[in-house]
Amino acid sequence: MHEMSLAEEILQIIEDAARHQGFGRVREIRLEIGQLAGVEVDALRFCLDSVLHGSLAEGARVEVEHTPGAGWCMLCGMTVPISALFDPCPRCGSHQVQPTGGTEMRVKDLLVE
Numbered sequence: 001m002h003e004m005s006l007a008e009e010i011l012q013i014i015e016d017a018a019r020h021q022g023f024g025r026v027r028e029i030r031l032e033i034g035q036l037a038g039v040e041v042d043a044l045r046f047c048l049d050s051v052l053h054g055s056l057a058e059g060a061r062v063e064v065e066h067t068p069g070a071g072w073c074m075l076c077g078m079t080v081p082i083s084a085l086f087d088p089c090p091r092c093g094s095h096q097v098q099p100t101g102g103t104e105m106r107v108k109d110l111l112v113e
């Protein structure tokens with residue numbers, strides 16, 4: 001499952017940060033998930049629950065911020081908002097839209113103690 005490997009990646013990032021910054025507990029994890037990243041937030045939360053179990057981030061609150069999707073329409077020659085991959089351009093209806101924003105997921109911030 002896609003979300004399970006994402007959850008494992010997140011734990012990896014947290015453990016690396018803990019090593020470098022020397023913190024022992026994580027109270028809150030803030031994630032930024034793009035509207036076009038194809039991440040099921042509920043599934044990700046579920047996977048994080050099991051992946052973080054027994055780790056330094058066990059029981060941490062998971063906050064998710066959504067970044068809006070955007071694409072470059074070749075016909076309009078401009079950036080347009082899109083809410084899903086392969087959505088047509090909202091201005092001209094063309095499908096020649098290259099996703100340019102909101103395609104990523106990243107760990108934005110950690111609240112540690």
Ligand SMILES: [Zn+2]
Binds near residue numbers: 073074076089093
């Ligand atoms: Zn267009």
